[in-house]
Amino acid sequence: MSSIFNLDNPFFSGLNKIVDAFFLSIIFLITCIPIITIGPALTALYYATAKSLRRDRGYISKEYFKAFKLNFLQGLVSGLILIAASSILAIDWRYAKNLHNTTGVILFSIFTALFIVLFFITIYIFPVLSRFKTKTLHLFKTAFFMSMRHLPSTILMAIIVIFFGLLVYLFRIPIVFAPALCTLLVSFLMERIFKKYMPEKSEEEESNGVDEWYME
Template sequence: MGNLFNLEGGLMTGLSKVFDIFYLSILWLITSIPIVTIGASTTALYYGVVKVIRHERGYLTKEYFRSFKANFITGTILWLIILLFGSLLYLNMRLAVKMGGTQGYILICIYRAMFFILLCVSVYIFPNLSRFTMRKRQLIHTSFFMAMKHLPTTIVLVVIVVVSYYVIRIIPITVSFLPALSCLLFSFLMERVLKKYMPKKEDGNDESADEWYLE
């Protein structure tokens, strides 16, 4: 019975991770409130989930804000680009619906396909930003390449994001835990992809480098 509540025991470890999921979701919500910061907060969410919750490295608050600050400018610019293109596609789809007829139907199909591609690329951008050091254009190109090359995985990732979004819209209280929980589920698929593009450890490398993501 004593082992059940031991700090290193399975029950306490599980409860600790549940608390971390709630705590990280609240952090994400607070830092996303300005809307324009969603890119930086989502990058930090993924970083915190993988490094602290999955790999048990570091402290959640410290690691979250480390990533948030380091990727604030790039994450914000990328998010605004995504938001701009998404808004333009939405407005164009509305106009195509009003247009009607064959031409309107064709345009709707084109805009929906473009919106799907935008979603596919978007689900890779912030995990890539949390892991790699690249220029914004290179991040977009790399994310597009990964999305297309790993299309079956990409579709599942998009479904996780879209379902989580609608669940939060329908049941707002789920925002207190669903962002981190869905990100945790998301990460099991995403990490399989990202590890294919990580440089492998070689003999003679700096042993002090904290390459937790290769474990």
């Protein structure tokens, strides 16, 4: 009987994860209300999800705002670049769609392909920013390289993101938990990819007591 009310049993652990996902999603939604801050917000969402929600390291709010502040400027710039690129592509895509000739079909196909590539880059860029220190141009190159090199995982992550996007679009209410839950599912694939790019630890690093939670 006592095991039923044990806070470490699967039921209470799962319930706790749901509450944490709700809390993390609300923080994310609040911090990306200005829209232009969506870059640092997505970076912090991935970091807090991978570290706290998935691996129970640290407090969710503390880890979220730590990553938000640390990556604010680069996340802001990266987010604005993606928003601008998406807006330009959307205009070109609509223009090509309205051209009822061979040129229109060719341009429509090109812009659609570019949209897909940009979407793939967007999936990777903020998780990469949350984990690796690099310049903005190299950040975009890395996101593109990883998305193409691990294309099957990229497609699966894209399906996950689209599913939750449609869920929120159709029913609205899931927005209070969808950001964290979607990121959590993506992290299982993303972390497996990231491990391939992690440098091996030296003896000195192994003895310094640093919590390398991302290697688990």
